[in-house]
Amino acid sequence: MSSPRKMNAAVYYGIKDLRVEETEVPGIGDGDVLLRVNACAICGTDVKVYNYGYKTLEPPAITGHEISGTIVEAGGKVQGHVIGERVCVVPIVSCGHCYYCRRGLTHLCIEFARNTEAFGFSYPGGFAEYMAVPEKAVRGGNLVRVPDDVSDEEASIAEPMACALNGQMLAGVGIGDTVLVIGAGPIGCMHATLSRALGATTVIVSEPREERLEQARRFGADYFVNPQKEDLKTIVMEKTGGIGANVVMIAAGSKAAQESALELSANRAHIDFFGGLPRDDSTVRLDSNRIHYKEVYIHGSSGCTALQIQTCIDLMKGKRVDGKRFISRVISLEELPKMVAEAGTWSELKVVVKP
Helix, strand or coil: CCCCCEEEEEEEEECCEEEEEEEECCCCCCCCEEEEEEEEECCHHHHHHHHHCCCCCCCCEECCCEEEEEEEEECCCCCCCCCCCEEEECCECCCCCCCCHHHCCHHHCHHHHHHCCEECCCECCCCECEEEECHHHHHCCCEEECCCCCCHHHHHCHHHHHHHHHHHHHHCCCCCCEEEEECCCHHHHHHHHHHHHCCCCEEEEECCCHHHHHHHHHHCCCEEECCCCCCHHHHHHHHCCCCCEEEEEECCCCHHHHHHHHHHEEEEEEEEECCCCCCCCCCCCCCHHHHHHHCCEEEECCCCCHHHHHHHHHHHHCCCCCHHHHEEEEEEHHHHHHHHHCHHHCCCCEEEEEC
């Protein structure tokens, strides 16, 4: 075996209790592979788990689901993957046979929705030096190859970028569109970049936090609006000749943004509710007549497929998207607990852990 029997991992013991400690390297069966984790990006969900827990997560557990790594061991039954291969991990382990899986919508898998069968939840995740990928995931296509000219750090953010791409595809973003992105966190910046890559003519970014708005200027949008200092509707209408945005991507968990989107959209616009709301406060008021007369499409987007992750890796490989721009900090595993605990005090884009 090319790996030691002991490893360091960030172990979640409960709410606000994350400890880096030595533990056993996981063993593997005949159909499994063992990954040396090269990079694991911090997701907003990881921060929520740290602060509030998660209904199906039983401590002690290793979280982290935005993972890239190298195969260092493979069981004798493994086909299609070899030792030394660099891969990105699709976090959702779908069943492959339910109604949605048979239609290619593996991120909407019924079994996943019931059990949260995913890395970092029901399976140990990537905030560790090594992690096992079970046969079900290996056979299910959860390992996406990473080419030499895509870095480990870029590969780790392919999954969140693919979640943004899923929303872009649902909204049908294309040549000639005006896209309004509400929220300029890492996902909002990904939406702005992908909109441009998909052919949008005009991209407008709205963000009330000045430091995030300043960060967003690196990602190719045309107009940047602080809605606390400027009237967003006035600017959107001015830049669109009174038509409104063809696509409104709401990349923030904001009821006000969801409710105001109808006023900012053109006829037959697509409005994507990308940012989720708290479970106990998730009801919004929408003007049904506006939806009716404007023939507006309102939809949500959540998760992504292996194909969308592959597409994002290809976009980074082909330099259509510069993945490195989204990574604002790289930290060690030992720095992770402090970084997660202080998440509400910093305005980073993607922070990547190198175990």
